[in-house]
Structure formats: C-alpha cells, structure tokens
Amino acid sequence: MAEILAKLASMSDILEKLIVLIIGWLLGLLGPAIVDGIRRKRENKLGRKAIHAEMHDLSGVLALVVYMVRLREGTVDREIMQWLKNCVDADGRSEQFKKWSLNLATQLSWSDEELTNFAAFGTQQDGKTVVMQKYPVPLLDSRVAALWSFDTSFQRRLLEIRQLMHRLDDLVDRSRKLQDMTFTSLTDENRALVEQNIMQTISFYGQTAKQVVDKINALEG
Structure with a gap:
C-alpha cells in the first residue's frame, strides 16, 4: 500500500x-x-485620434476654400456665410480661424443689398483667381490598420472622403493643364473656351471641397 x-x-x-x-x-x-x-490596440487608438485631428484640420482649410470659390463666382450668400461660420467656430480651431469668425459675424449683420454688392465685387477682381492646390491626407493614407479598427459605417465614410480628395487632386491636375494652354497661341474663340473650362473646374473644385467638409462635419457630429 x-x-x-x-x-x-x-x-x-x-x-x-x-x-x-x-x-x-x-x-x-x-x-x-x-x-x-x-x-x-494602443497604436490603433492613437491612429484613430490622429485621423480625427487630421480630418478636423482639413475641414477648416477646405471650408475657407469653398468660401473663396463662391466669392470668385459671385455666389456668396447668407447661407454659405453661416455655413462657413459654423465650420470655423468648431472646437479646436486656431486663432486665425477666430479672426475669420469675427469677420463673418460682421458680414452676416449686413443687409441683403450689402451682401449682394459684396458678392458682385468678387467677380470684378480681374486677374485674380482661386489658387487650386492638393491637400494631402498622409495619416488617412498611412494608418491603414487604424482605419480598419473603426466600425464599418465610419470606415465607409472615411473612404468616401478619401475618394473625394482624389477627385480634388484630379481637378487640380485638370486646372493646371488648362492654365498651361492659356500660354499657348490660341484663337480668341478657343481662349474663351479654355477660360470657361477653367472657371467650371474651379466651380467643381469648390463643390467637391464642400462635400468633403460636410462629410467630415457629419463624422464629428
């Protein structure tokens, strides 16, 4: 045993x-x-925070782009001014945006007639045009792992924003090609067509920029 x-x-x-x-x-x-x-998990958390910050900064810059395009077109109105003011008043904006907010508050206090005259003034600035440029989103492009850590709906909206940014880049390339054409020998008729296409491209640029800002605002809302 x-x-x-x-x-x-x-x-x-x-x-x-x-x-x-x-x-x-x-x-x-x-x-x-x-x-x-x-x-x-820690890196994805930091990546998500960085992407949010990048989107926030991008929305502020593109909101001003929208305003400049509308000003050049002569289509600035009370609605777009209020839209822009809401954008620049968002939390976390720099002092530069706060100055814009004060200017917009003044403009919003104008009468309809004063706003109409102000909008018309923008179209009379001969030789001045909107500077179209590309706005890189390196964090959105590089933080792929962080992107996939968002929920599916958020992923989809971020990808929609990225597609719109690609469209902005394409419009910039198109504008540059059209601008190059203005330095070549053109008939008056063809030059008028090129200039018309340039203005149309700028208009599409402003419309697309507004779509980006609205989608970013929806993310943050």
Whole structure:
C-alpha cells in the first residue's frame, strides 16, 4: 500500500511539473502575440485620434476654400456665410480661424443689398483667381490598420472622403493643364473656351471641397 501511495505521489509530482512546463510553453508561445495585440490596440487608438485631428484640420482649410470659390463666382450668400461660420467656430480651431469668425459675424449683420454688392465685387477682381492646390491626407493614407479598427459605417465614410480628395487632386491636375494652354497661341474663340473650362473646374473644385467638409462635419457630429 505504501508503495502504491509513493508511486501516486511521484506521478502527481511529474504531472504537476508537466503542467507547469506546458503553461510555460504556452506563455512563451502566446506571450509575443498578446504583447503585439496590446501594442496594436494602443497604436490603433492613437491612429484613430490622429485621423480625427487630421480630418478636423482639413475641414477648416477646405471650408475657407469653398468660401473663396463662391466669392470668385459671385455666389456668396447668407447661407454659405453661416455655413462657413459654423465650420470655423468648431472646437479646436486656431486663432486665425477666430479672426475669420469675427469677420463673418460682421458680414452676416449686413443687409441683403450689402451682401449682394459684396458678392458682385468678387467677380470684378480681374486677374485674380482661386489658387487650386492638393491637400494631402498622409495619416488617412498611412494608418491603414487604424482605419480598419473603426466600425464599418465610419470606415465607409472615411473612404468616401478619401475618394473625394482624389477627385480634388484630379481637378487640380485638370486646372493646371488648362492654365498651361492659356500660354499657348490660341484663337480668341478657343481662349474663351479654355477660360470657361477653367472657371467650371474651379466651380467643381469648390463643390467637391464642400462635400468633403460636410462629410467630415457629419463624422464629428
């Protein structure tokens, strides 16, 4: 009987050591994966925060672009001014945006006639045009892992914004080609067509920029 108990005790010791060995092996196997998972979760959290900040900054800049396009077209009205003021008054804006807010508050206090005259003045600035440029979104492009950590609806809206940014880039390229054509020898008729296409491209640029801002505002709302 004593011999049997001794054997059982020995087997118990062996089993205990085996369990400890297995646990150690599993921890060694899973440890890096667990650490990597924690690291990815932390990086994705930081990535999401960075993407939000990038979108917020982009919306402020593009809101001003929309205003400049509408001003050049002579289509600035009370509605677009209020829209812009809401954009520049968003939390986290710089002092420069606060100055814009004060100017817009003044303009919104004008009468309808004064606003109409102001809008007409923008179209009379011969030789002045809207500077069309590309606005990179490096964090949205590079933080792919963070992007996929958002919920599906948020992912879809971010991808829609990215597609619109591609459209803005295409419009900038088109505008530059048209601008180059103005330095070539053209008939008066063809020059008028090129200039008309330039203005149309600028208009599309402003419309697309407004779509981007509205989508970003929806993300933050």
